[in-house]
Amino acid sequence: MTLDHVYRRLMACYPRAYRRQYEDEMIGVLLDDAAPDQRRPAARDVLALLGGALRAHVRQAGARFSADPWREAAQALALIAALTLFVRAARVPVLHLAMLAQSYPGGIGEPVVLWPGGPVAVLWLIVAVLAVVGWARAAAAVAVCGATFEVVRVAADYGQYSTVFHLWPAVLAAMIPLALVVRAPRSAGAALARWRLGTLVAATLVSVAAPSVALVTGADNATAPIYGTWIFTAGVGRIEAILLTAGYLLFALAILSTPAVLRRRLLALVVPVAATLLLTRVGLGSTGTFLERSTHDGVLAALTPAQWLVLVLAPALFFAVAVAILHHRERSGSRIA
Incomplete structure (x- = not known):
């Protein structure tokens, strides 16, 4: 494997857009600085390339996350x-x-x-x-x-x-x-938007009030508790489970409709x-x-x-x-x- 191939493999660590713009220029500079019979890159060049790749990815991620x-x-x-x-x-x-x-x-x-x-x-x-x-x-x-x-x-x-x-x-x-x-x-x-805010408010009210509604109405007194690892970590009655599920679905609707x-x-x-x-x-x-x-x-x-x-x-x-x-x-x- 030639020194050029080794450098190109190291350049693969950089973002694609960065490579398209700078890869040939950087490899040319590195090859010009190399000894005539050099087959492997110097340790400092490897560290410099890897460090540059990390900085390039961080800058790219920062640019992405700074978008509106x-x-x-x-x-x-x-x-x-x-x-x-x-x-x-x-x-x-x-x-x-x-x-x-x-x-x-x-x-x-x-x-x-x-x-x-x-x-x-x-x-x-x-x-x-x-x-x-x-x-x-x-x-x-x-x-x-x-x-x-x-x-x-x-x-x-x-x-x-x-x-x-x-x-x-x-x-x-x-x-x-x-x-x-x-x-x-x-x-x-x-x-x-307003209607999604309204949906979130409705989801919040339904979810908060679910246990109280079930208690006040007494509809769950004769039903066996419902358990579930993900949603109902404690036993809840059927009416409470229905109301909680409705609240969760309203939350999901507000998010998925964006x-x-x-x-x-x-x-x-x-x-x-x-x-x-x-x-x-x-x-x-x-x-x-x-x-x-x-x-x-x-x-x-x-x-x-x-x-x-x-x-x-x-x-x-x-x-x-x-x-x-x-x-x-x-x-x-x-x-x-």
Whole structure:
């Protein structure tokens, strides 16, 4: 293999557009600097080429993510994620209020303990409202508080029970302030349009109220609980399951009905959360899985370093693959057009 072939193989690490513009020129310079009988590139040249390839990919990725569609997708994701976490935090406090109201028809009449779900739900609701009106920086500041709570709660669960079952909300919460600090030409409300905002509001109300409606109507008293690893992690009645499913479908409708450019990026941004959910619910959440964990006296053992590595790197890898597929499809579509 000639020195020219070796350099061209190293140049294959660079982005395609970069190679088209600079490959021949760079190889020419490297060959001119080489010794007459040199067959292998010098170590410093290999390191320089690989380092340059990494910088070129980083610059290319930065240029892609700085485009307006990615910025608007980040704002939309922040809004949808905040509403999702609001639903998750608000269902139990609202159910508690419904139980008290049912027990005391004349009024609650006594203090209600809503910690910690109530304050956390209020935080995420504030984030969602601020994101809709375009106050992204203020929303990001509030989101940091909510994300801190989610991370602390997951850390406490892991410290006490060695479980990462509820890691995905912490990942989603951590993404919200990062998404909100990205400057976009339009707010999340403007990017999603009014009817989609209405759909998201309806989805939020239905999902939050589902347990309370089932309780107040008493329709689920005679039905067997429904369980499911993915959707219903605790037993729910039939009416509650129907309402929750309707809420989830409304969330899906709001996302899938967005313009294709925005929808693809929204789905790509959700991939790390979905990968975390997959790993923690089917992989690392319990025993008897493809990443099985041992137990001691019925308590899960701590994650091994290899399992932590998978848990950290897999979502990032899946996200990179999703972005690569997205841009490949869009490039192919633009060529056909």
